[in-house]
Amino acid sequence: MIRQAVIMAGGLGSRLKGRTDTMPKGFIELGGEAIVRSSIRKLISAGIEEIIIGTGHCSEWYEKLADEMHILTCVRNNEYADTGSMGTLLRCAENVTGDFLLLESDLIYDSVGLFALINEQRSNVILASGATASGDEVYLEADSDANLVRHSKNRNDLSGIYGELVGISKLTKKTLDAMVAHCNAHLGDEPRMEYETAMSAVSAAAEPGDKIGILKLDDYAWREIDDETHLAMAAEKVFPEIVCREASRAVRREVLLNPGPATTTDSVKYSQVCADICPREHEFGDVMEWISHELSLMAGKPDAVETVLFGGSGTAADEVMVSSCIPDGSKTLIIDNGAYGTRLSKIASVYKLDTEVWKSSGYLPLDVPALKEKIAGGGFTHLVMVYHETTTGLLNPVPELCRFAREHGVTTIVDAVSSFAAIDIDMDRDGIDFMASTSNKNIQGMAGIGFVFCRKEALEKTASYPMRNFYLNLWDQYQYFKKTHQTRFTPPVQSMYSLRQAIIETKVETIAGRYARYSACWDVLVKAVDELGLTMLVPREAQSKLITAIIEPDTPAYSFDTLHDFARAHAFTIYPGKLSDANTFRIANIGDIRPEEMKAFTVLMKEYFRGIGL
Numbered sequence: 001m002i003r004q005a006v007i008m009a010g011g012l013g014s015r016l017k018g019r020t021d022t023m024p025k026g027f028i029e030l031g032g033e034a035i036v037r038s039s040i041r042k043l044i045s046a047g048i049e050e051i052i053i054g055t056g057h058c059s060e061w062y063e064k065l066a067d068e069m070h071i072l073t074c075v076r077n078n079e080y081a082d083t084g085s086m087g088t089l090l091r092c093a094e095n096v097t098g099d100f101l102l103l104e105s106d107l108i109y110d111s112v113g114l115f116a117l118i119n120e121q122r123s124n125v126i127l128a129s130g131a132t133a134s135g136d137e138v139y140l141e142a143d144s145d146a147n148l149v150r151h152s153k154n155r156n157d158l159s160g161i162y163g164e165l166v167g168i169s170k171l172t173k174k175t176l177d178a179m180v181a182h183c184n185a186h187l188g189d190e191p192r193m194e195y196e197t198a199m200s201a202v203s204a205a206a207e208p209g210d211k212i213g214i215l216k217l218d219d220y221a222w223r224e225i226d227d228e229t230h231l232a233m234a235a236e237k238v239f240p241e242i243v244c245r246e247a248s249r250a251v252r253r254e255v256l257l258n259p260g261p262a263t264t265t266d267s268v269k270y271s272q273v274c275a276d277i278c279p280r281e282h283e284f285g286d287v288m289e290w291i292s293h294e295l296s297l298m299a300g301k302p303d304a305v306e307t308v309l310f311g312g313s314g315t316a317a318d319e320v321m322v323s324s325c326i327p328d329g330s331k332t333l334i335i336d337n338g339a340y341g342t343r344l345s346k347i348a349s350v351y352k353l354d355t356e357v358w359k360s361s362g363y364l365p366l367d368v369p370a371l372k373e374k375i376a377g378g379g380f381t382h383l384v385m386v387y388h389e390t391t392t393g394l395l396n397p398v399p400e401l402c403r404f405a406r407e408h409g410v411t412t413i414v415d416a417v418s419s420f421a422a423i424d425i426d427m428d429r430d431g432i433d434f435m436a437s438t439s440n441k442n443i444q445g446m447a448g449i450g451f452v453f454c455r456k457e458a459l460e461k462t463a464s465y466p467m468r469n470f471y472l473n474l475w476d477q478y479q480y481f482k483k484t485h486q487t488r489f490t491p492p493v494q495s496m497y498s499l500r501q502a503i504i505e506t507k508v509e510t511i512a513g514r515y516a517r518y519s520a521c522w523d524v525l526v527k528a529v530d531e532l533g534l535t536m537l538v539p540r541e542a543q544s545k546l547i548t549a550i551i552e553p554d555t556p557a558y559s560f561d562t563l564h565d566f567a568r569a570h571a572f573t574i575y576p577g578k579l580s581d582a583n584t585f586r587i588a589n590i591g592d593i594r595p596e597e598m599k600a601f602t603v604l605m606k607e608y609f610r611g612i613g614l
C-alpha cells in the first residue's frame with residue numbers, strides 16, 4: 001500500500017521569471033487552479049494519506065497551504081538556491097516511512113499515471129511517456145528488462161531512447177536511502193545534483209531486484225512547466241486533453257437525497273478497484289488497523305477510544321452494542337422517539353433484556369428535566385438512545401443526557417449511525433461509553449461495515465459479559481483482532497478499501513467543514529420549502545440539518561411516487577416518510593453533495609409542486 005507522496009518544490013523557477021519572483025512555480029494556475037493543488041487533489045484521490053512537500057523558494061506559500069490541508073507536511077530546504085532537487089529530496093527523506101510516490105511540483109498530468117504506478121508489479125518504477133517534442137525532454141535509456149540505465153537531456157549521450165521522463169515515480173524507502181547516500185557521497189563535486197542523477201546511479205548499481213524499472217505509457221498526457229513556451233503549450237493543448245481524458249472516466253452521477261447510503265465521490269468508488277488480497281495477510285490487517293485508529297481519533301482524544309469493525313450495516317453495529325455491552329442483571333432505559341429508537345428496543349427485547357422504554361414524540365424535543373429525573377431515580381445501569389433520529393431529523397441532546405447519566409454511574413450506549421462524521425463528537429466530553437456508526441452515511445464510504453466506538457475502560461469491562469450471540473460479539477471481535485491482526489470472519493474487503501479512502505477525504509474536509517457543507521445544502525432546501533409554503537415536521541431549532549421531514553400537502557393531486565419518479569429521472573433520489581402519525585417525505589442532505597446540486601433539486605421540486613397547483 002502506498003501511503004505517502006513527496007513533492008519536490010524547492011526550485012526557483014528561474015525560467016518563468018516575472019511569474020515566479022514572489023511565488024513558487026507550483027502556484028501557476030491552469031483552468032483556475034494552481035497546478036500543485038490539482039496534483040495534491042489527484043494524490044488524495046489516489047489514496048495517499050500524507051503528502052510531504054520539500055519547499056525552498058517562497059516556502060510560505062506551501063506553509064499556508066499546509067495550514068489549510070492537514071494532509072500536507074512541509075520540509076524546508078534552506079539551501080534551495082545552492083542545491084538541486086536531490087538537495088530538497090534529501091531533507092524530506094527522514095519523513096518517508098515506506099514505499100512512496102515522488103513527484104515534481106511543476107507537472108500537469110492525467111491521474112491515470114498514478115493508478116498505473118500504484119498498480120505496477122515492480123516496487124521501484126518511474127513513469128515515462130512517448131515523444132512529447134516539448135523542447136526540454138529528459139530521455140531515458142533502459143536495459144533489456146526495461147530498467148533505468150541512464151538519462152540525459154541530450155539524446156546523443158544515450159545508446160537508445162526508451163522513453164521520456166515524466167517526473168512521477170514510485171520508490172521504496174530502501175531506494176530512497178541509496179539515493180540519499182549517493183547524494184551525500186557527491187556533495188563536494190556535485191552540490192546541485194538532480195534527483196534523476198541519483199536514481200540513474202542507484203539503479204545502475206543495484207542488484208536485479210532493486211533496480212528502478214520504467215513504466216512507459218506511450219500516449220500519456222502530461223507536461224512539465226519550466227518556461228513560457230511550456231506554459232502556452234500546456235494551456236492550449238495538454239491541459240484540455242487531460243481534462244477530457246479524466247472526464248471520460250467519471251462515473252454517472254446520481255445524487256442520493258435519501259438518508260444513506262449516501263452519495264460517494266468517484267475516488268471512493270474507484271478505491272475498490274485494486275489488487276485482490278487475502279484479508280488474513282498482514283498488509284490487509286494494517287489497512288483495518290489504520291481505519292479503526294483513524295475512526296477512533298474522530299470520536300475522541302488519542303488513546304481514549306477503540307473502534308471495532310464488523311461486516312454488516314449500521315443495525316449490525318447497534319445489535320453488537322445492545323447484545324454485548326449490557327450484562328445480566330442490568331436495568332436499561334431506552335429512549336424511543338422514532339423508528340431507530342424503536343429498533344433499539346426491539347433488539348433489546350430479542351435478547352430478553354430488562355428494559356424500560358421512554359416513549360416520546362417523534363418531532364418534539366425530548367423533555368430533558370423529566371428524563372434526568374428518571375435517570376437519577378430509576379435504578380438504571382444503562383441508557384440507550386439515538387443521537388440523530390433519522391426518521392424525522394430530530395437531533396437529541398445526547399451530550400447533556402449522557403453526561404448526566406455518567407455522573408450517575410449509568411453506562412451510555414448511543415446509536416450515532418447518522419450523526420457521526422457530521423456532528424462534532426468527543427466520547428469523553430459527551431459522556432458516551434459505546435457508540436455505533438456505519439461506513440455508508442456521513443463518513444461517505446460504501447455500505448458494508450458497521451463500527452462500534454468504545455471508551456477503553458468501558459470496553460475492558462465487557463470481557464466477562466455473557467456471549468449472547470457469536471458473529472456480533474464485541475469483545476471476541478476486539479480481542480481476536482488485537483491478537484491476530486485479522487477479523488474473525490471474512491471482512492468486506494473492497495468496502496474496507498473504500499472506507500479507507502472515505503476517511504482520507506473526511507480528514508481533508510474536516511468534520512466541521514463537512515457539517516458546514518451539509519448545512520449550506522440544508523439552507524438551500526429550507527429556503528425552497530419556505531417559498532413553496534410547505535411545512536417541516538420538526539421545529540427548526542431541534543433539527544439536525546442532515547435530513548428534513550416535510551409534511552405532504554393536503555391535495556389529491558400530490559403523489560409521492562410521481563414526485564420521486566420525476567426527481568429520479570433527473571438523477572435525484574428522494575425518500576418517503578417513516579412516521580405513522582404524519583404523512584411526510586424526507587430529503588437528506590448528507591454525502592458528497594454540493595449546495596449547487598441541492599439548488600438544482602429545489603428547482604425540480606418547485607416545478608413539481610407548482611404543477612399540482614401549490
Ligand SMILES: *Cc1c(COP(=O)(O)O)cnc(C)c1O
Nearest residue numbers: 313314315340388390415417418
Ligand atoms: C441508518 C440508520 C441505522 C442503520 O441502518 P442500516 O440500514 O442498518 O444501515 C441505524 N440508526 C440510525 C439512526 C440510522 O439513521
